[in-house]
Structures are given as structure tokens and as C-alpha cells.
Amino acid sequence: xxxxxxxxxxxxxxxxxxxxxxxxxxxxxxxxxxxxSIPAATHGWTGGVxxxxxxxxxxxxxxxxxxxxxxxxxxxxxxQVSDIEDMMATRNIDALVVLPFESDPLTxxxxxxxxxxxxxxxxxxxxxxxxxxxLYVAGDNTAFGRVSGEFFKEKMPDGGxxxxxxxxxxxxxxxxxxxxxxxxxxxxxEIVGMEHGDWNRDKAFEVMQDFLSKHSxxxxxxxxxxxxxxxxxxxxxxxxxxxxxxVLGGAGMKQxxxxxxxxxxxxxxxxTYPPSMIATAIRLTADRFVSRAPMAGRFVIDSVLVTPENxxxxxxxxxxx
Amino acid sequence: xxxxAKVEPQRRRFAVDLHVIGPLLALLALVILGMSLNDQFxxxxxxxxxxARSAFIGVIAVGATFVITIGGLDLSVxxxxxxxAGVTIIVLNSLIPIAGxxxxxxxxxxxxxxxxxxxxxxxxxxxxxxxxxxxxIVTLGTLGIFRSLVVWLADGGTLSLDFNLREVYxxxxxxxxxxxxxxxxxxxxxxxxxxxxxRRTAYGRHCAAIGSNEQVARYSAIHVDRxxxxxxxxxxxxxxxxxxxxVPRLGSASSTTGILWELEAIxxxxxxxxxxKGGFGRVWGTVVGVVILSLIDNILNxxxxxxxxxxxxxxxxxxxxxxxxxxxxxxx
Numbered sequence: 001x002x003x004x005x006x007x008x009x010x011x012x013x014x015x016x017x018x019x020x021x022x023x024x025x026x027x028x029x030x031x032x033x034x035x036x037s038i039p040a041a042t043h044g045w046t047g048g049v050x051x052x053x054x055x056x057x058x059x060x061x062x063x064x065x066x067x068x069x070x071x072x073x074x075x076x077x078x079x080q081v082s083d084i085e086d087m088m089a090t091r092n093i094d095a096l097v098v099l100p101f102e103s104d105p106l107t108x109x110x111x112x113x114x115x116x117x118x119x120x121x122x123x124x125x126x127x128x129x130x131x132x133x134x135l136y137v138a139g140d141n142t143a144f145g146r147v148s149g150e151f152f153k154e155k156m157p158d159g160g161x162x163x164x165x166x167x168x169x170x171x172x173x174x175x176x177x178x179x180x181x182x183x184x185x186x187x188x189x190e191i192v193g194m195e196h197g198d199w200n201r202d203k204a205f206e207v208m209q210d211f212l213s214k215h216s217x218x219x220x221x222x223x224x225x226x227x228x229x230x231x232x233x234x235x236x237x238x239x240x241x242x243x244x245x246x247v248l249g250g251a252g253m254k255q256x257x258x259x260x261x262x263x264x265x266x267x268x269x270x271x272t273y274p275p276s277m278i279a280t281a282i283r284l285t286a287d288r289f290v291s292r293a294p295m296a297g298r299f300v301i302d303s304v305l306v307t308p309e310n311x312x313x314x315x316x317x318x319x320x321x
Numbered sequence: 322x323x324x325x326a327k328v329e330p331q332r333r334r335f336a337v338d339l340h341v342i343g344p345l346l347a348l349l350a351l352v353i354l355g356m357s358l359n360d361q362f363x364x365x366x367x368x369x370x371x372x373a374r375s376a377f378i379g380v381i382a383v384g385a386t387f388v389i390t391i392g393g394l395d396l397s398v399x400x401x402x403x404x405x406a407g408v409t410i411i412v413l414n415s416l417i418p419i420a421g422x423x424x425x426x427x428x429x430x431x432x433x434x435x436x437x438x439x440x441x442x443x444x445x446x447x448x449x450x451x452x453x454x455x456x457x458i459v460t461l462g463t464l465g466i467f468r469s470l471v472v473w474l475a476d477g478g479t480l481s482l483d484f485n486l487r488e489v490y491x492x493x494x495x496x497x498x499x500x501x502x503x504x505x506x507x508x509x510x511x512x513x514x515x516x517x518x519x520r521r522t523a524y525g526r527h528c529a530a531i532g533s534n535e536q537v538a539r540y541s542a543i544h545v546d547r548x549x550x551x552x553x554x555x556x557x558x559x560x561x562x563x564x565x566x567x568v569p570r571l572g573s574a575s576s577t578t579g580i581l582w583e584l585e586a587i588x589x590x591x592x593x594x595x596x597x598k599g600g601f602g603r604v605w606g607t608v609v610g611v612v613i614l615s616l617i618d619n620i621l622n623x624x625x626x627x628x629x630x631x632x633x634x635x636x637x638x639x640x641x642x643x644x645x646x647x648x649x650x651x652x653x
Binding site for chain 2: 040042048193194200211230234238255
């Protein structure tokens with residue numbers, strides 16, 4: 001429990017807001033139901049989202065008996081729309097926390113929730129129309145790419161040849177890669193190969209095997225995701241070229257943070273994109289009902305560089321991710 | 322008259338030949354394309370990579386050849402493999418304190434994986450034969466069940482094999498005999514045995530008989546249900562064998578393990594000349610089909626010819642072309 005509280009404090013810049021205050025005793029009696037709609041655990045990162053959502057809900061339920069939560073996970077945008085409609089029709093929710101599968105298909109269903117006067121919190125992927133949500137908790141994909149690019153520039157002042165593995169073709173991936181390329185401008189770092197590894201370990205392993213066959217000189221790899229980084233590392237090991245290159249992943253998977261902490265030369269750093277942002281969103285939404293602090297606006301969670309020095313702050317041994 | 326009579330059989334022989342060598346032609350074309358695009362293509366390293374990564378789908382697809390030949394379908398193989406990998410990792414990790422961190426543990430883990438594969442195949446088979454449910458529906462159901470179970474076992478994250486045990490287990494994927502990687506050897510053995518079973522045994526002929534006409538097979542005193550059940554169990558066992566080789570590759574299983582393997586296996590089987598509605602199966606053709614599919618990926622990665630966004634489209638075109646090559650003249 002202590003660990004969880006500590007973690008929550010770390011994840012929430014506005015942790016103070018989450019603490020219950022005696023002054024709001026009268027609000028505590030008002031019943032409220034909060035619907036939480038997130039993508040199913042189809043890969044490591046969404047697995048983390050599921051874990052942190054469940055954890056936040058359990059803690060909040062224990063702390064505020066008057067709050068009730070409905071958690072639904074969806075495997076595709078269509079299912080997510082149905083989930084949200086069901087929450088409105090059968091559970092009479094007072095607030096919705098939604099991490100949209102995709103922006104466009106979810107925009108009008110979420111707008112209907114907002115139009116019905118419910119409090120709406122959107123997480124990570126923004127909706128296609130501005131002004132629908134009351135609260136927007138976002139990861140910063142541009143910063144994710146930029147921080148990664150800057151690390152490459154810093155590690156390779158004289159330039160070099162790198163290969164890049166991209167995620168599933170989406171706006172998220174495009175924003176990251178564009179920011180990464182922009183931040184490399186003016187350096188002598190050359191991207192000799194770029195392929196989609198779909199944020200998948202097996203796919204990344206195979207793509208990297210082929211990169212290694214194709215290019216006799218690779219100085220570093222931007223795997224852009226920790227699942228892909230693990231596949232990449234395995235392929236590099238198989239080729240026996242561990243001493244030639246290093247790998248930068250991203251997201252903050254605990255196995256990778258462990259390696260950074262241990263000073264692994266192949267994994268000098270990691271860049272965060274914390275799945276725990278869902279917990280931030282759920283907590284802030286809950287505060288809307290148990291406190292009087294203003295909760296509307298934007299809350300951007302930075303992507304930060306994890307190095308051996310600060311790795312402890314980003315290490316959550318209990319999380320599956 | 323006599324001239325016409327001469328032309329007719331010639332044409333027909335040509336058609337039969339093309340039907341048989343169609344997949345081989347497609348494979349040859351891909352190899353020539355690969356050679357001309359990248360001089361690393363035929364290097365020992367690249368050939369080993371391509372064949373070793375084909376081995377998982379390959380071993381599974383040999384099983385799928387039998388399943389499709391009896392007129393069935395198994396959509397659950399990818400999920401089953403993920404589930405088996407997950408359970409195997411859990412078994413291996415929990416055996417360390419009891420059996421130690423050596424080969425004994427790994428052999429126990431492998432045995433568990435194979436047994437569980439047989440069991441999963443038995444589940445599919447019994448539901449199809451005794452439950453009288455369409456294979457498509459049964460295996461669609463078990464696809465969802467196995468996939469969910471692995472997500473549940475992994476808590477939505479990743480199951481990872483104990484680091485030290487992994488180092489012991491690693492040679493099963495990365496090691497080999499006389500310079501040939503183990504997965505390639507296993508794939509070759511499974512394919513050769515599969516081909517012999519399909520061509521030379523009563524079981525293989527029963528499979529084809531059931532696939533072409535179940536009623537006639539029944540009247541011919543073939544134990545249709547028994548052959549069917551055995552075929553789904555064989556498929557399960559082969560998924561187990563593939564998983565035993567898969568686990569040491571990345572030492573982990575997650576919800577993305579084995580995703581869409583079932584469709585790749587089915588595509589390979591059909592490219593190889595097995596008839597989708599059953600009655601005729603060709604194991605060596607499946608092997609060619611699997612290698613074709615891996616080569617497409619490999620060639621696309623080795624070159625910058627097309628936008629990576631279009632990889633799927635190229636694969637689709639080549640799959641259809643490979644099938645057209647062998648069927649185009651069938652009616653002539």
C-alpha cells in the first residue's frame with residue numbers, strides 16, 4: 001500500500017488535489033458513478049493502462065464509498081462506442097473517463113455524453129473536435145519523439161548511422177517520428193532504414209534481423225517502444241553485434257527500466273510515456289465529485305528521459321508493464 | 322482428327338504440371354527477385370533467419386494441411402500457441418525451485434507444453450465430433466478463449482521466462498546441428514514425416530476420403546469421428562512443437578504472441594496447393610507456401626522498393642498470384 005501511495009504521488013503532479021479534505025464532508029455523501037472506457041490489453045502498454053485503471057479504481061472505491069465505477073475494455077472502436085452507449089443507458093453514469101481507441105470514430109459518441117451534461121475526461125488520444133471534454137489528460141507524443149531525438153544527438157555528437165522501428169501506422173506514431181526527425185536536423189545522424197514493427201516484439205525481432213543483414217554498419221537503433229526494443233536486442237545478440245550499437249526504446253516498461261538502472265550498455269536510457277496517465281485521469285475525475293477544486297482544463301504528462309540516475313523514480317515493480 | 326487428339330493430352334499434361342509446380346515457380350521467382358535486389362539475400366545468415374522464423378508457422382501449417390484436407394478448419398492455432406507459451410513459461414518458472422535450473426526442468430516444461438497442446442487439440446476435436454458443432458465455430462470460440470486466457474495469465478502484460486533458465490534454453494532456437502539451426506531441422510523432419518503420412522499411410526488416405534465425401538467415407542467403414550479427432554489432436558501437438566521452439570526465441574509470451582498465425586498457416590496451405598474445401602492435401606506444397614510468405618516479408622525489409630505502408634498489399638498480391646499460377650489452367 002505504501003508503495004502504491006508513493007507511486008501515485010509520483011505519477012500525479014497534482015497529487016495534492018487527490019488528497020481528501022475534511023472540508024468537503026458534505027460532498028462525500030452525494031453518490032456518483034464514473035464510467036471508465038479503455039482499450040483492451042492487446043499489447044504491453046495497454047496492459048499497463050488496464051492495470052493502473054483497475055488499481056486507481058480499487059483505491060478510490062476504498063477511499064470514497066459514495067463513488068461507484070464502471071470499467072469497460074474494448075478490443076476495437078466499435079465495441080468502445082457500444083460500451084459507452086451501454087454505460088449511458090444502463091448505468092446512468094455521472095462522468096466518463098475515456099481513452100479513445102481512435103479519435104474519429106469516438107468523437108460523436110463522446111460528444112453525446114458531454115451534451116447530456118456529464119463530466120467528460122479524455123485521455124491520451126484527443127477527439128477530432130475541440131471543446132467536447134471538460135478535462136484532457138494527455139501524453140505528449142511530440143515530446144516523446146523530441147526527447148528521443150535529442151538523446152541521439154547527445155550520444156552521437158559526430159553523427160552516425162541509425163535504423164528506426166515504427167509502431168502501428170497511426171497519428172501517434174506519425175507525431176513521434178516527425179518530432180524525432182525534426183530534432184535530428186542539423187546533425188550528422190543518418191537514418192539508413194525505417195520499417196514498421198507494429199509495437200510488437202516478434203515483428204521487431206524479424207525486422208531487426210533483416211536490418212542487420214542489409215546494413216553492415218549500424219551505430220544505434222531507435223526502437224521507439226520497449227516491446228520492440230526487446231525484440232531488437234534479441235536480434236542484435238543473435239548476430240553477435242552487441243558491441244556495435246545501442247538501442248533506445250520508449251514507454252517505460254519495467255524490464256527496460258531495470259536494464260537502464262543496471263547500466264546495461266545496450267540500453268543506455270529510456271523515454272517515458274506512462275500508461276499510468278489513466279490513473280491520473282480517473283483520480284482527477286473522482287476529485288470533481290469529492291472536492292471543490294476546479295478540475296477542468298488540460299493536463300499534459302511529460303515524456304522524460306530515464307537514465308541510470310533517475311531510473312528509480314520510474315520503476316514500478318508491481319505493474320505488469 | 323488425329324492431330325486434335327494429339328494436342329488434347331499434351332495440353333492436359335501441361336496443365337497438370339503447372340498445377341504441381343506453380344508454388345515452386347512462385348518461390349523461384351521470389352528468390353531471383355531477392356537475389357537481384359540485395360547481395361546479402363543468399364548469405365547463410367539471411368537464409369537461416371528466414372527458414373528459422375518460418376519454422377513456427379511451418380510446423381503449424383503442416384498440421385493445418387491435414388485439418389484442411391479432412392474438410393475442417395482450425396482458427397485457434399495462433400491463440401493456442403500463445404496460451405501454450407504462457408503456460409510453459411509459468412511451468413518452467415515454478416519448476417526452478419523443485420527441479421533446478423537445468424535441462425531437466427526444460428524437458429519437463431517441453432513435455433507439459435506438448436501434452437497441453439494435445440489436450441487443446443482434443444478439446445477442439447471432441448467439440449467438433451461429439452458436440453457436432455461446425456469446426457469454424459468451435460475454433461473461433463477457442464481462439465477467443467485461449468487468447469483471453471493468456472492475457473489473463475499475464476495480467477495484461479508479458480510473461481517472461483526466468484533469466485538464467487533462458488540462457489540454458491536459448492540454444493533450442495539459436496543453436497543447431499552442423500550449422501543448421503534446430504528450428505529448421507525440426508521443421509524439415511515434421512514436413513518429411515507429414516508428407517509420408519499423407520501419401521503412404523491409411524490415415525492419410527482416410528483424411529483425403531473424409532474431405533472429399535464424408536458420407537462415402539462413412540460407408541467405406543472409415544471411423545470418421547476417430548480420424549477427425551486424431552487430426553485436431555495432431556494439430557494441437559504440432560502447435561505444441563512450434564511453441565517449444567518459440568519460447569526460447571524471446572523468452573516471453575504476451576497478448577500479441579502468435580497473432581494471426583492461423584491465417585498465415587491457412588494461406589500457406591492454400592498457396593501450396595491443398596484444396597480449401599478438403600479432399601486433397603499436399604504437405605510439401607505447404608512448406609513451399611510458408612517459405613514464400615516469409616520471403617515476401619524478408620525481401621520487403623531488405624529493400625526500399627515500396628512504402629512500408631504497402632507491405633500488406635504486396636503480400637496479398639503475391640498470395641493471390643501464387644494461387645492463380647497453379648489454378649489458372651486447371652479448367653483448360
